[in-house]
């Protein structure tokens with residue numbers, strides 16, 4: 001981490017790759033072909049121990065060689081390659097073991113000296129799946145595995161990843177099936193050999209394999225196939241009702257109608273339904289990694305919250321993989337990324353993920369509205385950090401700063417707000433486009449113009465902030481640069497898109513169905529917009545709104561609520577106390593809290609009752625939200 005930050009700092013000064021290489025003694029990537037093919041064989045059969053065993057042949061010539069373990073991972077936008085799970089590294093040439101040394105300034109780089117007469121080195125190591133989630137993402141269980149090539153390969157420094165040809169095979173547990181964007185070359189028992197592919201595309205083509213597997217056609221009869229590959233903890237979770245299949249098939253058509261082009265020659269959703277393997281949501285050009293709870297299909301009515309996952313990851317094939325911020329598109333996996341345009345990459349994908357969930361029928365219109373109300377409330381009252389010190393643009397640094405570690409005061413610190421904050425900004429852009437054009441133009445036109453060219457091509461097509469502005473101007477001339485910068489760099493509310501869509505954000509004492517599902521999912525109570533506190537199951541405080549009523553009374557996220565108004569804590573007891581204090585203005589809410597080993601009584605002086613966000617129509621204004629959310 002330190003080495004990478006140093007390298008980042010040096011790159012940011014504009015000195016470029018040469019200086020990075022000079023500093024850490026790692027050859028900079030060059031746009032030249034690797035002479036030979038990188039051969040990778042992975043044994044993924046040790047399910048009991050959860051170990052992937054790797055054997056590689058790396059073309060080399062006599063002299064110094066630097067091998068890299070991928071550090072900067074696309075989609076993560078961060079230097080978080082799981083090198084702490086890589087073990088047992090052994091390098092040999094012509095049958096002799098070579099001594100390796102780790103670069104002191106770049107712990108992802110290993111140096112070896114290749115002896116005279118050798119034309120390759122052999123590399124062996126293991127990738128150890130976390131045994132529980134405290135160690136990281138669990139990627140191997142008795143029923144399934146998630147193989148990411150960045151975790152099970154090292155590659156030679158000095159080349160663009162696109163100039164390294166790779167040939168890979170995986171030995172799977174007997175009887176397992178797999179899904180991947182990789183194309184089959186041959187099968188030899190349980191070992192699958194894939195067709196040769198560029199190393200950067202290999203890393204972009206993970207595998208989900210499992211004992212219980214189902215492959216579903218999401219675009220029957222299409223020239224460019226789209227499949228949903230499902231692995232599950234138990235075969236019963238693979239049951240899909242016809243109406244559930246239909247809304248997933250609709251998703252593909254709704255995306256095509258908006259974008260008018262796609263950027264793959266085939267596409268595979270990889271989808272795990274598991275309580276054991278860690279969930280994921282990670283985009284690729286021709287596939288995506290998706291993970292949900294086992295009951296995604298079987299308890300459909302309870303699953304509203306996660307149903308925008310597939311639309312989100314699918315959208316990234318256009319926004320993020322094909323079109324990518326120029327500062328994010330790096331030549332290999334060990335050059336620092338810059339994340340300044342993630343408010344387009346993730347922000348607009350968050351926007352389309354939600355919209356497409358509605359257009360396809362994965363969400364009903366009222367579900368989509370409830371979800372939007374929760375996002376809008378976040379940027380109305382739930383992010384005091386936005387008013388007080390940070391802006392959406394600065395949060396694009398968070399994949400590098402926080403790397404998704406839990407935070408003590410997320411609402412104040414902010415983290416990755418370019419997702420939902422970006423969504424709000426794009427909703428407002430849609431409203432502005434409609435207003436300025438008399439409803440003739442909308443964000444659909446931007447989507448098509450910015451992401452919908454070069455049908456079938458999937459080489460990265462980079463863009464800058466100026467390119468975004470230019471495309472907006474071709475759709476509807478306006479001062480788009482200051483308009484966007486004000487929202488990205490400012491501290492004002494970014495909820496204007498709600499009113500522009502003909503709706504307003506209101507709060508009342510009844511949670512929406514979506515808010516109820518959100519509470520049910522974590523088993524707690526979310527009183528963010530009333531008391532300014534949310535609790536996990538059993539009274540453990542999960543968040544305290546900075547400067548909110550609970551914060552002012554002395555509550556902090558480290559505490560546990562033991563009793564409320566003299567009664568043992570429960571979610572309902574908390575809510576009853578809030579309601580009671582609204583009826584009697586002299587009645588404070590008295591909490592017995594535990595802080596480390598001390599008990600303390602705190603009083604919250606709050607009398608406005610329960611508050612949950614909703615959207616309400618503005619009479620007389622056209623319902624542009626309904627138009628945005630309806631199927632094309």
Ligand SMILES: [Zn+2]
Nearest residue numbers: 312316346349
């Ligand atoms: Zn995303």
